[in-house]
Amino acid sequence: MEELIFAGILLLSQASPGPDQAFVTRSTLAYGFGAGVMAALGIGTGVVAHAALACTVGASVFHSPLGLALFCLASCWMLYLAWKIWPRGGKSPVPADGNIPPASSIYRDALLTNLMNPKATFFFVALAAPLLEKNHSVSYAFFIGVLIVVTGTVGWILWALVFRWHPIRIFYDRHANWVDAALSLALAGFGISMLYSFGRMVVESFS
Template identity: 35%
Template sequence: MDAAIPELLAFAGIMALGQFSPGPDMLLLTRTALAEGGRAGVATALGIATGLSVYGGLSVGGMAVVLDKAPALRQAMMWVAAAYLLWLGYKLLRECFIVFYSGAKAGEALALKGSPYVRGLLCNLLNPKVMVFLAAVVAPFLRGEHPEWWPKALWGVIAIQGGTLWALWALLLQWRPLREGYKKAQPVIDGLFGLGLVALAVKLVWP
């Protein structure tokens, strides 16, 4: 058991680096926390963690091979994910357009609607690259002999650490000077977030 602890900590470190790498989840979470506050940010983080826990369970259980053997399914999921990211990007860019060309004040234009939790869940769950990443990271840690609790511990790191660190990030973004700076430049920043989501959508399906 003692030998398994350092290995588990190494796995947790790799997962933390993956969590905070640029991607749709981090972009959506950051914008939601800045624009809608800490509660919405935490809800988004929990939605992302829920999707991650599903893919984590499939990866730990060895089911990620399904996507490798069904490229058409994987491609279809990527197109659905790209469409969802494009829709989110369109909503943000439309908000910026309204602010710049109608004289509306920042925050008074159309914003992303619906549950932040569902937004986070769909953003993560519709992206099959999450499972591909998890399968690649988990596979080496499943080799060799481990205690019976080992697969459950890996899943716990994926799900619990994911939700906790993302929620903490959402709360850190509530720092007053940061929020005030965002509000002053909201149209420009939201426009960059929108363009970022569109770019990620294109990258997701680019050959």
């Protein structure tokens, strides 16, 4: 029963704003459901790393020099994505149907977007801790990790399916510049937030 509640919270959490949500949303709206699925699979692959950390060493890795470097890289990646999505010259950077980015490119960018979101590990640690404290077996930790990955991947595919809905597609076609600008600003906000977190970690490490 607790595991079902855990999976339900994971699914509901995907409705909250974040870099993964922004990437899946934009990929689906701009390039179609297939691109959204590839983005979901890329994010799901990245979640493997977060789940592994959450179910083993937890968030302690982010208080190491490796964690500081990861936060810095993460902020730079989010700011790059924001720059990449931002509309230019009054036109949305959505290519014609024949020039949709290859699936491998969408998958790669989604994977990097998720890996460069260290706050995801903190979330999984906080959510999984009550369950893992009750059962310390390796097999149960593995089960929770698999549950995180599967629930996350399925959830993002369902999210992409929502944005396949025709009225939403029509809205995006009419207001692509505004939507892309909003998603770009959201990603920039995440990047700046991570820069702030990076600065705080540096100060704490030398205090």
